[in-house]
Amino acid sequence: EVQLVESGGVVVQPGGSLRLSCAASGFNFDDLAMHWVRQAPGKGLEWVSLITWDGVNTYYADSVKGRFTISRDNSKDSLYLQMNSLRAEDTALYYCVKSLTTVRLSGTVYYYYYYMDVWGKGTTVTVSS
């Protein structure tokens, strides 16, 4: 059974830093890309970041670019989100999400499309003084 267990969410002051972790099990973690997605209290879903299976490519929402860093340790089946310069608007439930991929070949170029498969239960980050 696929399991994703997030941890690290706490109350932090504006301007502070935090690292979230996600422990994965039940699948070949080092074969798959992974996402972070967040949901502010009472609000909708916001995609935050993705990292490819090998950690070479990373992508970010504009709202977190330059402040958050996604990383992974395939030897530990773990995903991370380093969050710096935190703001009140970063307050949310943060989900770790397993990705699946579709591939399109156009000429000699491969295009990869990553969608979200299994979600963890999330960890809560509150930014408040």
Add this chain to the structure above:
Amino acid sequence: EIVMTQSPATLSVSPGERATLSCRASQSVSSNLAWYQQTPGQAPRLLIYGASTRATGIPARFSGSGSGTEFTLTISSLQSEDFAVYYCQQYNNWPQTFGQGTKVEIK
């Protein structure tokens, strides 16, 4: 970034009836469109990917259609467990973006 717009915001439906949810993209996302279901207090669940392919274990009463900028999620006969919030999401371009959600409530 691509803006995803869902309609209606709330849909009131009786059990056993059909529900039709719409999602529009501000520019073409080809067929790189997914639908997710979220019940209260739970994490979202993948229903549909590639605009029309049901995810593993998803009942046949859920179907997706569309391509380009216009997409539809249809629930053919609503069951009690289907009353939830539904989100569409495009994964064709970076950053990936979600719609604001459609709440399906009991009429």
